[in-house]
Amino acid sequence: MALFDLPLHELRTYRTASVAPDDFDAFWAKTLEEARVHDLDARFEPVETGLKNVEVFDVTFAGFGGHPVKGWLTLPTGTTEPLPAVVEFVGYGGGRGLPHTHLLWASAGFAHLVMDTRGQGSGWSDGATPDPVGSGPAHPGFMTRGIEDPESYYYRRVFTDAVRAVEAARSHPLVDASRTAAVGGSQGGGITLAVGGLVPDLAAIAPDVPFLCDFPRATTMTDRDPYREVGRYLKAHRGRTEQVMRTLSYFDGAHFAARGRCPALFSVALEDQTCPPSTVFAAFNAWDHSDKEIAVYDFNDHEGGGPFQQAEQLRWLPARL
Template sequence: MTAGPEQADLWTYRSGYETPADFDAFWRGTLDAAASHPLDLTLAPVATRLRTIDVFDVTFRGFGGDPVRAWLRVPRHRSGPLPAVVQYHGYASGRGHPLEDLLWPSAGYAHLLMDTRGQGGAWAGGHTPDPVGSGPSYPGFMTRGITAKETYFYRRVFTDAVRAVEAVRAVDLVDPARVSVVGASQGGGIALAAAGLVPDLRAVHLQAPLLCDIRQGVRQSTDGPYLEIAGYLGTHRGAVADVFATLAYFDGIAFAQRATAPAWFSTGLMDQVCPPATAFAAFHAYAGPKEIRAWEFNGHEAGGSLDLEIALDAFHASSGTTGTADDHGAVQGRTGP
């Protein structure tokens, strides 16, 4: 571990990350290959005791045409096309149970929660396998296929994320012009990738995002997924340059430089999993309108429910959701020191 910028320096910190010259060509080719597969979207109603929300079991085809699972939750009493939120979940988690994550449909949105392929064995169950193999890797997901950009695990995940946006836009009850993306930790990193790869999103919310300013994260974190990369490089000592050459195609800074939708970032200044400097690096690079809230005495949970209040208020304004919203609990973000 190395020391990161002091809290007062976070507003001026800029990453030393450099975008590969063929970054856009790589992702254009990746997404074009995915688009060659039909989306094959299916929605199966799920019977629940919920009175105000309908739940659907969703399948669509992601990277390589592989089936990806998701839950779609929508308000039962609805009229007209709905704004939609696509959510990506945290590291090693899955889409969980149909009765979980009811915030967004309760607020009037169509809510698609995507499985992350191969994950879901830690704290919320998943149902999407990753059929692609890997060479030697450290336990976890961060180093799977890390010897080349073509085989890296997150190439498949980020492609699935883009296809998830396409999937929710293909649902009849959704307004395709009002789709936003959200995520915390790994989910925040995935959401940022989607924001950089999908040019016409309505809004973005990123809570303590992973996969941003990755080299700094590997150097500075003392807990969480970045330690897998450090562990791998501790064994594969001669692979440092090649590993970070691969990771350069998946760093949130590059996606932030290409994202234009209004974005709300948050970070805990005591976060040892996704150090605050990494969130600020992505924030500073972000090309669209942006705000960030830094929580002085919080760790990886960042602002928790208060971040959700910020997102609800912001998305209400940007998505034109019908209904009313109270302002008493809103916490304003910051665009500068």
Template sequence: MHRDLTEPELRAHRSSQRAPADFDAFWRRTLADARGSERTVTVTPVATGLATLDTFDVTFPGFAGQPVRAWLRMPRGASGPLPAVVQYVGYGGGRGHPTENLLWASAGYAHLQMDTRGQGSGWSRGDTPDCGPAGPQAPGMLTRGVEDPATYYYRRLITDAVRAVDAARTLAPVDPARVAVLGQSQGGGLALAVAALVPDLAAAVAHVPFLCDFPRAVLVTDAHPYREIADYLAVHRDRVEAVHRTLSYVDGVNFARRAAVPARFSVALMDEIVPPSTVFAAHQAYAGPKELTVWHYNGHEAGGPEDDAGALDFLRARLLPPGRGADGPADGLPG
């Protein structure tokens, strides 16, 4: 089993990653183009047989206005405006089945779970194709379009993640001032990116975030998905500099340096998929209020239900201030 740095070394670690000079302009231009789409958000009720929650099939415009699917789950009979949790999915997964992932709606939130374009056949199903350019790539998504930042897969996915927040804020039952983002692994990396790109969020939760500190990650683990980059560069030996330049536009460390949203992180010291040093690098770089939970004897599952419980407490304190509950009127969705 590979071991990363010792805990004192982890706490002292700083990433060598640096943002390209046009990083901020690149993302301003990307999001402005996506927000120029004229497409609307559609919301359709789904019959699930659940007695305590209502579920809706949502389609919203993502990168370049391309349609992205999501589930919206809400406590049945709840009234709004409700605080909202926008959740992103781990690598290989999609939005899954409408009766999965009921925690956040059960806790009283409007819960929008974004599908992941082009993924969703690894461990849960997805319903959103990736319509972007590809080109030569290693199996998986991590090197799709990696020849250039403009064509890179994660430019599209991060834009989708931002637009999911935009979509949530248009829903009648949602209080647009009380929206948080949350995810684990790839989902945690997306939450970090959105925390930087949507600065008026209420909170962000990034558990064992993937997509951070690429210069170190690709050298210290042989596990997939980071292994996809090594596999690609083992064949495309002349592309090392160009690939690392592209990755710098989506690196969670560069987003963390720009984020002021209150954030909760978790890291697992036996994680071989997301090396703990890469999570510490993102946490150390994070510019806003932050907290970090360290799981000494866990792998990529990290704290599991304990992380969920910690996130519930963290979000309750930021989305449900004293005197404001999560059960006010929720009108305006089709019934």
């Protein structure tokens, strides 16, 4: 598809019309306080993978509600001193997959933890973390699970898991907690933004074509999933738009971005119909740090920069860690 959103010069100044709830910060402080009542109990079990240049650990830690969340920790073989760490979050429908699919960051000399996403991992890569919390009526997918109230919304659990994943990574003796970054693409990019707004002392973040941003615009601009799940839910549940948008306002990447306090490298694709460019720029323009960049891919859809953006990250991130 050709360009369908605002022209680039307008995107660079675009701001979301969404307003953060008055109790946004209190809501998230309470959520994380409740999660931390449970012992993090981060465990790292060595696994044999046949890989010679990295060591892999099967990770389990307590996320939202104390529920066990899985992940992989990968270290360069022979690591003896603490390393800078990259914590990665995966895209919609995917899970942590298999260890040999996550070699980039350890190959570059980082400790790398990839978090499994609760309840997902059956779309394009497998996962091992169930979501034991139910919800009211929801459209198939994850976008409307518990959407009746911020307390019950699915992404409250996921974002809390993600903060705890950073804490789990930092708890490992071969991780330098002061040099920790968060990265991810699409849903993983949206989770990265949430972590960037909730963890005040990250060294950097790198969200690629991030999802979960500027919900009022995204849910009415694209007819592509996952945002369209919200529209189909509201088509069935007439009259609940205000209630749903109130819930989503607690999870909007643009509001987390306004609380960001570290360097950030974004990416956006101008033909992206899954995460429209204006929704990405809503978060980028709100990101509250002077050291920020955005890579623009003029003729790409939701694949964004792909390996070209990975190369950008390998150029940009080491200087911040």
